Amino acid sequence: xxxxxIYLLTGSNMGNCRLQLKKAISIIEKKIGKVxxxxxxxxxxxxxxxxxxxxxxxxxxxxxxxTAEQTMQAILSIEKQMGRVRTEKNAPRIIDIDILFFGxxxxxxxxxxxxxxAIQYRRxxxxxxxxxxxxxxxxxxxxxxxxxxxxxxxxxxxxKK
Numbered sequence: 001x002x003x004x005x006i007y008l009l010t011g012s013n014m015g016n017c018r019l020q021l022k023k024a025i026s027i028i029e030k031k032i033g034k035v036x037x038x039x040x041x042x043x044x045x046x047x048x049x050x051x052x053x054x055x056x057x058x059x060x061x062x063x064x065x066x067t068a069e070q071t072m073q074a075i076l077s078i079e080k081q082m083g084r085v086r087t088e089k090n091a092p093r094i095i096d097i098d099i100l101f102f103g104x105x106x107x108x109x110x111x112x113x114x115x116x117x118a119i120q121y122r123r124x125x126x127x128x129x130x131x132x133x134x135x136x137x138x139x140x141x142x143x144x145x146x147x148x149x150x151x152x153x154x155x156x157x158x159x160k161k
Contacts, residue, residue, distance in 0.1 A: 006071065007100040008060045009125055013046060014094045017056035024095055027081065031074045033064030039128035041161040056161065059128035068102045072112050100125065104139045115140055123154040
């Protein structure tokens with residue numbers, strides 16, 4: 001089956017975040033595929049629900065032969081395995097894994113939207129994306145990660161750790 005190059009965003013703001021992100025990589029390699037590149041770690045204020053600790057975020061490039069749907073199922077099982085409990089929206093969490101891009105695929109189903117619909121609005125997503133792949137063209141917006149970062153309206157501070 002075909003190998004897909006996908007971009008995942010990992011994030012944590014509970015406990016030892018650095019350790020959680022490291023652990024996420026090792027489980028992703030078991031359940032989804034080889035992590036071929038990883039961005040630096042970025043610290044950013046919590047988005048949407050601000051009365052909580054800062055997040056540590058990282059973008060991973062993963063090579064998988066799973067489909068987008070299978071990848072989403074694997075992510076849910078990884079989050080569960082790592083102790084993520086999905087409670088209220090934007091609550092603190094041990095681990096959060098999002099699919100940003102799935103190759104050049106555009107997926108619009110009831111429970112899956114790829115590319116992730118908020119990429120262009122979130123500096124904490126665009127900064128690590130731009131670090132790894134500044135020239136990757138967003139398959140819906142037809143603009144590079146670099147250009148999207150330059151235009152990004154979000155002014156939240158994103159600090160490299």
